[in-house]
Amino acid sequence: MDWSEDTGLRDGLRSLPVPDHGPDYLRRRDEALAAVAEPMHNGDTSTHGSARLRVRSRWRRPVVGMTAAFVVLAAGLAIALLATGNGGRTKQVSVPSKTAPGRPIAGAMPAIVGDELSGMARGADGELWAWGQQHFRDAMTAELLERWDGVRWQTVPAPPGFIDGLAALSATDVWVALATDHGGRLAQWNGTAWTAVRAVDFVSTSATSNTLLAISSSDVWAVGLVARFRGQAAASPAEPSRSRMTTLRWDGRQWRSVPTPSLGPGTADVSLRLVRGVSSNDIWALGDYVRFRRKVIHGKVSWTAPRDEEFLLHWNGRRWSRQPWPTAQVSTGPRDSIALDDLAVSSDGVLWCAGRRWFGPDNAGDLFVPVVLRLAGGRWQIMASSASPSLPAHWQAFMPSSISLTSSRDVWIAGQNAGGSATRAILWHWDGAAWNVAALGEAREPEHVAARSVVALTPANVWVLAVRNSNSDTLFQLDSFFLHFDGTTWRHVPAAPQ
Amino acid sequence: MTEDALLAAARRGDHRAFATLLDGYDRPLRALAYRVLGDRDDMDDAMQEAAVKAFTNLSSFDGRSSFGTWLHRVTYTTCLNVLRARGGTPESIDADDVGQTEIRAGTGQLSQARLPDSDLAAEVSERLDLEQALRALSAHQRAVVCLVLELGFSLDQAANILDVPAGTVSSRLWHARAVLRRSLETPSGVRGDHGLE
Numbered sequence: 001m002d003w004s005e006d007t008g009l010r011d012g013l014r015s016l017p018v019p020d021h022g023p024d025y026l027r028r029r030d031e032a033l034a035a036v037a038e039p040m041h042n043g044d045t046s047t048h049g050s051a052r053l054r055v056r057s058r059w060r061r062p063v064v065g066m067t068a069a070f071v072v073l074a075a076g077l078a079i080a081l082l083a084t085g086n087g088g089r090t091k092q093v094s095v096p097s098k099t100a101p102g103r104p105i106a107g108a109m110p111a112i113v114g115d116e117l118s119g120m121a122r123g124a125d126g127e128l129w130a131w132g133q134q135h136f137r138d139a140m141t142a143e144l145l146e147r148w149d150g151v152r153w154q155t156v157p158a159p160p161g162f163i164d165g166l167a168a169l170s171a172t173d174v175w176v177a178l179a180t181d182h183g184g185r186l187a188q189w190n191g192t193a194w195t196a197v198r199a200v201d202f203v204s205t206s207a208t209s210n211t212l213l214a215i216s217s218s219d220v221w222a223v224g225l226v227a228r229f230r231g232q233a234a235a236s237p238a239e240p241s242r243s244r245m246t247t248l249r250w251d252g253r254q255w256r257s258v259p260t261p262s263l264g265p266g267t268a269d270v271s272l273r274l275v276r277g278v279s280s281n282d283i284w285a286l287g288d289y290v291r292f293r294r295k296v297i298h299g300k301v302s303w304t305a306p307r308d309e310e311f312l313l314h315w316n317g318r319r320w321s322r323q324p325w326p327t328a329q330v331s332t333g334p335r336d337s338i339a340l341d342d343l344a345v346s347s348d349g350v351l352w353c354a355g356r357r358w359f360g361p362d363n364a365g366d367l368f369v370p371v372v373l374r375l376a377g378g379r380w381q382i383m384a385s386s387a388s389p390s391l392p393a394h395w396q397a398f399m400p401s402s403i404s405l406t407s408s409r410d411v412w413i414a415g416q417n418a419g420g421s422a423t424r425a426i427l428w429h430w431d432g433a434a435w436n437v438a439a440l441g442e443a444r445e446p447e448h449v450a451a452r453s454v455v456a457l458t459p460a461n462v463w464v465l466a467v468r469n470s471n472s473d474t475l476f477q478l479d480s481f482f483l484h485f486d487g488t489t490w491r492h493v494p495a496a497p498q
Numbered sequence: 499m500t501e502d503a504l505l506a507a508a509r510r511g512d513h514r515a516f517a518t519l520l521d522g523y524d525r526p527l528r529a530l531a532y533r534v535l536g537d538r539d540d541m542d543d544a545m546q547e548a549a550v551k552a553f554t555n556l557s558s559f560d561g562r563s564s565f566g567t568w569l570h571r572v573t574y575t576t577c578l579n580v581l582r583a584r585g586g587t588p589e590s591i592d593a594d595d596v597g598q599t600e601i602r603a604g605t606g607q608l609s610q611a612r613l614p615d616s617d618l619a620a621e622v623s624e625r626l627d628l629e630q631a632l633r634a635l636s637a638h639q640r641a642v643v644c645l646v647l648e649l650g651f652s653l654d655q656a657a658n659i660l661d662v663p664a665g666t667v668s669s670r671l672w673h674a675r676a677v678l679r680r681s682l683e684t685p686s687g688v689r690g691d692h693g694l695e
Contacts (some may be wrong), residue, residue: 007679012628013648018529019538022543028522031544033513036554095590225673258680269636269673273665288666290638308638308662341663355663368661399654401664416654450654 028146117480120453120465123168131163146496153496158189159194177211213275218252223272223285245270260320261435266292276343281317281486326380344403351375354400354413414451425451425466460487508679533644534577548576571659631678639674
């Protein structure tokens with residue numbers, strides 16, 4: 001079996017045995033369920049085995065502590081949900097019916113069954129670039145790269161490897177970050193051909209956010225990780241680190257490594273996954289790692305199971321420094337947590353972030369609300385969120401994936417509504433005073449439509465990349481399309497023909 | 499009886515309806531729990547605890563994700579608690595457990611396939627290689643690999659289950675793929691680099 005392709009790995013994993021339950025499992029489980037069923041009727045406290053369970057008769061939904069921003073946002077959302085088509089500022093965009101899968105390709109290549117564009121970045125002079133993968137019927141994949149030339153989306157020959165980031169200075173000066181089985185590559189497109197530049201041990205790390213940033217032709221940044229895999233992941237931070245984050249900078253002649261700050265003891269699997277910025281002395285990078293905690297029992301040192309944590313770095317033109325995580329300033333309780341999904345920087349240096357917010361662990365991990373944050377002058381401010389998990393279900397289910405802005409009065413956030421058995425793409429827009437919501441039509445069950453990326457070039461030139469999955473049980477019935485806003489109306493723009 | 503009807507009955511306290519719901523997701527939940535924990539007894543303990551936890555917290559499930567996604571999330575968080583209760587790091591799976599599992603499974607799935615002896619030996623060997631390679635991953639990486647590559651969840655769905663951003667799922671998947679491929683890849687058929695440099 002060829003393990004080098006995802007196909008082989010996927011097939012191998014799916015053929016792995018999963019042990020059956022032990023002989024008494026079902027009886028024990030059903031007895032345990034029966035034991036807690038009776039007290040549930042009484043809304044009482046129940047004990048089963050060694051686990052003491054607090055049974056809630058009804059999920060409490062306190063309506064307290066809403067921020068002014070949330071009230072504004074909720075009002076905007078209400079408009080969106082209740083609009084009959086002639087009120088509010090909601091834009092309802094119809095999602096066209098799914099195109100037929102299985103388009104044949106000449107020659108020996110298998111049929112394409114899906115195009116999955118995963119990222120989009122602005123180029124020069126109104127150009128846009130989008131990248132992702134084509135899926136074939138036998139589960140093979142190939143890279144997909146497209147360019148908007150002002151008139152239509154056209155396919156550009158993709159370099160070999162997984163594209164994890166793209167930064168375009170012009171149609172003839174484009175950088176991509178590639179992940180290959182031989183490590184990371186940074187490749188440059190001159191309008192005709194790709195040239196790869198080997199960067200020592202560089203491995204880009206994200207297929208869903210941009211790991212490249214171009215400020216000028218002599219100031220391009222790449223973030224990711226340096227991998228030193230030898231077939232083992234770190235078992236504890238006591239071992240030599242197998243990977244660390246990296247930032248590389250292109251000065252017009254070569255890529256150079258730029259030092260990053262230490263994250264302290266007990267960290268492992270450190271990587272950076274996106275970089276954003278507007279000038280050479282104001283650049284932000286977002287990453288994540290796992291943190292082990294040391295404990296000593298009877299004189300024996302061991303490490304607790306790691307926790308996932310994220311971190312934020314800022315480049316001020318001279319060095320990277322770690323920035324305070326927003327939870328420290330905006331949390332409402334000691335167990336609140338915030339995860340960021342994307343960043344955008346305005347020309348006046350204000351950082352905008354879209355992410356999700358949890359209110360402690362006592363909720364089976366299911367109670368998050370979307371959150372939009374703003375960092376200016378070292379102070380975090382919540383621009384949209386709830387102070388408690390008390391929002392309507394359809395509001396809470398919004399999962400942001402991308403944020404883009406032209407100013408602090410023109411901020412766009414794309415994502416999806418994850419509730420129910422069908423998902424749909426959702427856009428939020430901040431006009432400086434209020435949030436407005438644009439729903440990209442109703443997905444028909446079991447269809448899933450997700451907005452993967454938004455790029456606002458001007459307030460009247462906004463692009464959304466969306467991916468539709470017609471079968472949630474497989475990754476391969478996918479097709480991608482674009483939506484364009486001209487300041488007045490949205491229109492559907494097809495991806496490049498394959 | 500539809501899932502919605504079973505769910506409604508379970509919300510009213512009908513534990514048999516809830517057990518029926520669980521049975522429909524048993525195989526993928528077993529896969530997730532076993533890949534994370536690496537031990538059948540721990541898998542059963544975690545699944546039983548997750549079943550009770552999900553049943554008693556059913557009122558907190560309000561349809562923002564699918565019921566299946568929510569069940570996977572509850573199971574995953576319970577598995578992490580089991581790992582923590584174990585007191586050590588969740589990184590490695592006991593080699594004896596892997597071998598025993600292979601033998602148990604070998605009398606089931608493989609014999610059903612009626613493979614020739616040589617194919618059977620090759621397939622068992624490949625499975626052992628892969629099981630061995632999975633041991634090199636952290637519990638978090640094993641969960642991502644299981645959810646996305648083995649069970650076919652999208653990155654967004656996996657992010658929902660694991661309570662992390664989709665970008666984190668993606669980067670973990672990359673870490674995991676890199677480890678697995680370096681453990682398993684053969685010199686031929688390696689993707690990438692053709693025509694570059």
